[in-house]
Ligand SMILES: NC(=O)c1ccc[n+]([C@@H]2O[C@H](COP(=O)([O-])OP(=O)(O)OC[C@H]3O[C@@H](n4cnc5c(N)ncnc54)[C@H](O)[C@@H]3O)[C@@H](O)[C@H]2O)c1
């Protein structure tokens with residue numbers, strides 16, 4: 671029988687955090703031991719309406735939480751600034767972070783990579799936990815070898831804080847790994863309205879759509895003479911992310927360094 675993994679969730683009232691609580695409730699090998707939330711300090715999670723009724727304490731202060739509760743893994747589903755601080759603090763306390771929070775800078779990712787290595791602690795940072803999205807990114811990387819002209823359109827709900835999405839940035843990074851640097855479009859093209867051509871990453875354009883009703887969607891469109899190839903993924907429900915969160919929580923226990931992207935954990 672495998673040991674139970676003791677988990678703390680940061681951001682339990684959020685769209686993703688609450689879904690993670692519902693996932694943990696169903697899994698015998700995962701045990702929720704505390705939550706971190708800037709509100710409801712000292713309350714029990716069971717006192718909050720609309721969430722699974724776990725008899726665990728909510729801590730507003732991450733240090734107090736880590737000093738009071740013995741845990742193996744911190745699942746962070748908060749905001750970019752908070753998520754970065756939480757990840758760093760977890761590593762300082764010897765707790766393995768599983769981070770779904772997006773919007774970290776390259777410098778922050780590098781710093782966390784070094785810290786995880788120094789501490790010898792597994793860390794998973796995954797901009798997208800949906801297996802379909804991971805495959806979409808891998809397929810895009812495969813296609814980029816043959817189609818160097820590419821634009822990414824990511825579409826999310828209008829409460830999202832960061833743009834472009836973590837998934838779009840990761841997709842562009844994977845494409846960068848296999849394609850020669852290339853500035854796309856007409857060399858003399860001019861935007862008559864600023865931003866019309868989208869964000870630029872190494873010559874690739876990324877377009878971010880934010881609308882009510884959307885969850886998480888991305889199209890990677892490749893163009894070549896006489897043909898287009900579109901690779902598309904849609905998450906219609908946040909349940910789509912949960913098998914990836916569970917896998918990351920299990921696998922992070924076996925790692926001693928930071929991995930960026932769920933593809934590193936799939937066979
Ligand atoms: N990796 C993935 O597959 C994936 C999927 C969906 C969303 N996300 C990312 O996850 C993050 C959360 O997304 P969401 O849609 O659940 O957002 P949300 O706004 O619904 O939830 C964020 C939660 O963080 C909480 N929070 C803010 N400050 C805090 C603090 N100091 N301590 C503890 N909690 C704090 C808020 O109260 C809120 O409940 C975002 O960065 C989003 O981009 C990642």
Ligand SMILES: O=C(O)C1=N[C@H](C(=O)O)CCC1
Nearest residue numbers: 772797798830835836837886
């Ligand atoms: O809802 C969000 O916010 C999401 N963010 C991730 C990203 O930034 O790539 C992907 C899944 C949904």
